Amino acid sequence: MPGKVAKIGSFSDWVGLFDDWRKEIGVNQDDVSSFHFDTLYGAVETGDIQFGSYKGRTKWENLRQVPTQQMRDALMNMIVYQGDTEFASVEQQRNLFESAPSDWDRRALTRVMIEEMRHGWQMCALLIDFFGSSGKVEAQKMLERRAFENKRLLGTFNVDIDNWLDFFTYTDFVDRDGKFQLQMLKYSSFAPLGRSTSYMLREEAFHMGTGNDGLRRVVEAGVIPRWLMQKYLNKWISSSYDLFGTDHSSSAHWAYVWGIKGRYDEPQNQETADLDDLNDYNRHLYSETWREEVLYSPHAVQPEHWTMGREEVPLRNRGATR
Ligand SMILES: [Fe+2]
Ligand SMILES: [Fe+2]
Numbered sequence: 001m002p003g004k005v006a007k008i009g010s011f012s013d014w015v016g017l018f019d020d021w022r023k024e025i026g027v028n029q030d031d032v033s034s035f036h037f038d039t040l041y042g043a044v045e046t047g048d049i050q051f052g053s054y055k056g057r058t059k060w061e062n063l064r065q066v067p068t069q070q071m072r073d074a075l076m077n078m079i080v081y082q083g084d085t086e087f088a089s090v091e092q093q094r095n096l097f098e099s100a101p102s103d104w105d106r107r108a109l110t111r112v113m114i115e116e117m118r119h120g121w122q123m124c125a126l127l128i129d130f131f132g133s134s135g136k137v138e139a140q141k142m143l144e145r146r147a148f149e150n151k152r153l154l155g156t157f158n159v160d161i162d163n164w165l166d167f168f169t170y171t172d173f174v175d176r177d178g179k180f181q182l183q184m185l186k187y188s189s190f191a192p193l194g195r196s197t198s199y200m201l202r203e204e205a206f207h208m209g210t211g212n213d214g215l216r217r218v219v220e221a222g223v224i225p226r227w228l229m230q231k232y233l234n235k236w237i238s239s240s241y242d243l244f245g246t247d248h249s250s251s252a253h254w255a256y257v258w259g260i261k262g263r264y265d266e267p268q269n270q271e272t273a274d275l276d277d278l279n280d281y282n283r284h285l286y287s288e289t290w291r292e293e294v295l296y297s298p299h300a301v302q303p304e305h306w307t308m309g310r311e312e313v314p315l316r317n318r319g320a321t322r
Helices: 011-025 069-093 103-130 132-142 164-186 191-221 226-242 250-257 278-295
Strands: none
Touching (some): 069 132, 069 191, 069 250, 103 164, 164 191, 164 226, 164 278, 191 226, 250 278
């Protein structure tokens, strides 16, 4: 919305909007309202930029050090998209409390939702602390869009999650995509963004585990027909592939050149990046990882329980996403 003026002056003003948002979407039960949200920065492996044109220079600590406006815009956009997915997932999951299969599941859901709120909080703290008035406007808009009004920035995050099979499949696969996106941002030339991802990544592991454990229990219970499980797997695995973005993406190209977002395996990968193929490269790594961790882990859902073979997950149109 061009020309929009922020009604927030400081982060504590934004916290007021965040409190209103929790109440409005109906997730502010005791566990959530009493939780102390915090901005958490961890360590990054190196203070030097690890890839792209600025490789070897010191990572940027503030916006003034980022060389061009285009780069500042790309960086802000990246943070806005990441934050939008975090709040959106809470909106998607907001109706599941009443139908939790057990108290354990209800507690796991509460923890997942609190952590997603904290991730959104973290991204908004970056926007407000580092991106001036446009960052404040974006942090405000982040709490004005709604998944259930189809207003979130990426299609996957506007879809309702209205039952627990949906939730388990979503957390196993879409949160796994979240882990990939955060890992790629962990190497960012903008140090505060890289530092933001450490705690988020730890929290993301719990979300994936919740999904994987839930799917295992569903399979073991043997009540849900296989065709129905297949339907949910197809829905969220194809969505997760979409989230890697379009093939031959110029924004992925420039984000790499500018050191803003690396490849998932950046520190171990000695090959020169193919700038025309970054999204598909990361998508393939994702595909290999879920096959290893989900299909072939001794603790996870085993392939003989699934109707799908290795080639059976359809790729939807890799439509305009990132
Ligand atoms: Fe998250
Ligand atoms: Fe998550």
